[in-house]
Amino acid sequence: MKPDIAFVGAGNVAFRFSLALQEKGYNISTVYSRTEKSRDRLVRALRANGSDTKAAGRLQDLQEASLVVIAVTDDAIPQLVEEMAAVFSWTDSDNAAEKAVSRRLPAVVHTSGATPLQVLQPLADLGCACGVMYPLMTLSRNKNIEFRDVPLLLEASTDGLGTLLDSMAEDLGGEHYFYSSEDRLKxxxxxxxxxxxxxxxxxxxxxxxxxxxxxxxxxxxxxxxxxxxxxxxxxxxxxxxxxxxxxxxxxxxxxxxxxxxxxxxxxxxxxxxxxxxxxxxxx
Amino acid sequence: MKPDIAFVGAGNVAFRFSLALQEKGYNISTVYSRTEKSRDRLVRALRANGSDTKAAGRLQDLQEASLVVIAVTDDAIPQLVEEMAAVFSWTDSDNAAEKAVSRRLPAVVHTSGATPLQVLQPLADLGCACGVMYPLMTLSRNKNIEFRDVPLLLEASTDGLGTLLDSMAEDLGGEHYFYSSEDRLKxxxxxxxxxxxxxxxxxxxxxxxxxxxxxxxxxxxxxxxxxxxxxxxxxxxxxxxxxxxxxxxxxxxxxxxxxxxxxxxxxxxxxxxxxxxxxxxxx
Structure with missing residues (x-):
């Protein structure tokens, strides 16, 4: 079954990636971005294809998705991950430990070539499956691109997420390979x-x-x-x-x-x- | 009417250029080159398509063609032009002046991007129409190339040669433009x-x-x-x-x-x- 996907970021990569996934039948449930203008523009583009994508203003809203794709600038990732980890670990129950265990946390991937998987460790520590889906191509909001022409370099902390990323890449149609953070940086x-x-x-x-x-x-x-x-x-x-x-x-x-x-x-x-x-x- | 063409040089440019012209119905009558091996290889390639191309060992033999294409390395051109001019001006008649006037000298073009038309002046002084036909592409003997994909930059000292080069370029099928030596160098x-x-x-x-x-x-x-x-x-x-x-x-x-x-x-x-x-x- 195809997971509900939330995007963090609404720039060039988020724009092209989310629309390409939507076209392949994935539901893009949520877009979170600090820049309201680009967020709303992306939400409109996704809704134009018939989805009921939500424009999220709070990181909390990401938890409803099965997969969160972080597509922000490289240097914004560490701070964002800290904030996501703080939100994901928070619960209003008295029995915090029990609630945390019973909650299904989303898997989280980033799309950066230069950033190691390790940057997601605070989320991995909470129990999130973590990974990377790096498109080896300059993407531009203004230019449609066939994702079957975009090689994808994948990485995953769990077999389950690995299988999911592999089938997403397969759906997008291009070449895709599992790469270590070190080889991806090269x-x-x-x-x-x-x-x-x-x-x-x-x-x-x-x-x-x-x-x-x-x-x-x-x-x-x-x-x-x-x-x-x-x-x-x-x-x-x-x-x-x-x-x-x-x-x-x-x-x-x-x-x-x-x-x-x-x-x-x-x-x-x-x-x-x-x-x-x-x-x-x-x- | 298509002119008989002689090539000086039998390297990558001469190889591709002469075969492309032959394919478009031009008779490559003569190949002159100091390197016997490459000269004979080119002559064989041209003859394989049914021509009776001659392997020339003397610059004298070039005079029979209507057009001589110089396709040698840039730094070999000036010396070669001197030698050609010496040969073209030579006559065994007692009445040298009269013979020179009555002889039809071939037009001469080179194929170099960095070399000005001016380099052919010793031949122009004898009365040769002089020009340039520079293919804006790295040509390789080992790789067939469609000349319709090769832009040609042309230059000619006379209107007649200009018309000829233009129609040759038209026959080859690609883009072609008249360029000054200065703009060609750029x-x-x-x-x-x-x-x-x-x-x-x-x-x-x-x-x-x-x-x-x-x-x-x-x-x-x-x-x-x-x-x-x-x-x-x-x-x-x-x-x-x-x-x-x-x-x-x-x-x-x-x-x-x-x-x-x-x-x-x-x-x-x-x-x-x-x-x-x-x-x-x-x-």
Missing amino acids: MHVAAVFTTNFVNYLLGLAFPIVQHDHPLLIPSTIEAVRNAFLHTPASTLTGPARRGDMETIHKHLEVLQKMGLTEQEEIYRLLTDKILKKYHPEDR | MHVAAVFTTNFVNYLLGLAFPIVQHDHPLLIPSTIEAVRNAFLHTPASTLTGPARRGDMETIHKHLEVLQKMGLTEQEEIYRLLTDKILKKYHPEDR
Whole structure:
């Protein structure tokens, strides 16, 4: 049976993740977020598909769900977990111990690549099954994405939650793997190189050719494709790889003339790295 | 009428370019290259499609073609042009001036992004129409490529050659534009950022996650797609963009622990650049 799911956070990840799960038949019962505006926007989007999702103003409301998905910024997680643990452990009964045992606490997962499972320990100590469901993709509220194209890295403190996360990932349709917190962090670092830093380089390239930058699309896609198909080392080309100093000087001259100092600096640095690797004898 | 074409050089660019033109009905009459092995391999490949392409050992043989395509490394072009000019201007007649005028010299183009049209001046001085046909794509002998996916940047010293290059590019099927030598060089620099340097970054990422690197394919492709669809600046995400110092420290720790010093250095540098741009107040 598909669990009722509550989301904490209503940003890009919560937006895309909750709608994707809803589409696969999961009931998103509750959205809690400190930012009322984004919370209500997400609740409206979910309700538009026929659910009766509640906008929650108190962490207490999360307890009714079977699974709570924490999708807030990394640095907000520890404090949030403390507060959730305080709320989840609270009971108005005189016989606190008995009530706590009889209550079914929700399982809790976060969606962060860089945050270890360990961050959920205060909730695990209360008896919550804890886990991670990290989408290896930049998600944006403004852009629909097919979750079958999004690899999911999973982690779970209990077999039961592991089985649940696995079947949720299966429903979403993409590749999914169980990853330790340590390996997930490594994948997160690597993704910074292949997405954020690649984006930074493209951002340096565009001003050099201005409105003509779309001409670079085929060669850029081909370079990425080839690197993954073979290995980057085997498919590296260009003046630095060839040790073609004359072209390198011409390029630096262009950047200088255009007054693009950041481009010039990065060009020098990366060219130097590649020359050192492939033409150490000339150095 | 389609011109007889001679190629000088038999490397990756000559290989792909000549076969693509042959496929579109151009007769590749001659291949000249100092490297006999690659020359004969290309001649065999062209003949396999039914042409009677000659392997030329002397620059003299190029004069029979209507168009000579120079596809050698950038730094070999000037010397080659000198030699071609010497051969093309030579005649065994007593009445040298008259013979030179009556001879039809071939048009000559090179395929280099970083080399100005000007490099062909010794041939232009003899009366050759001169031009450039630069494929904005890394070509590899080992990999077939659809030329309709390869933008071509053209330049021509005469209207006649311009019309010819335009119709050749039209036959090959891709986007093509007339570019000045100066603008072509700029596009060439930009391509170093978007292909060679992007490849270098992917080469840094793979060892961090080793055999699991294919998991990075969807997010990498998506980052490139988004950057071109919008602008890199508007689609940049990640810890540096957010100013998330804690995640940045975690990432650096991972790279340190793994002993990946080059990765650590580049991570620091690019993160610093992005932080300076988006969080100058924190610096």
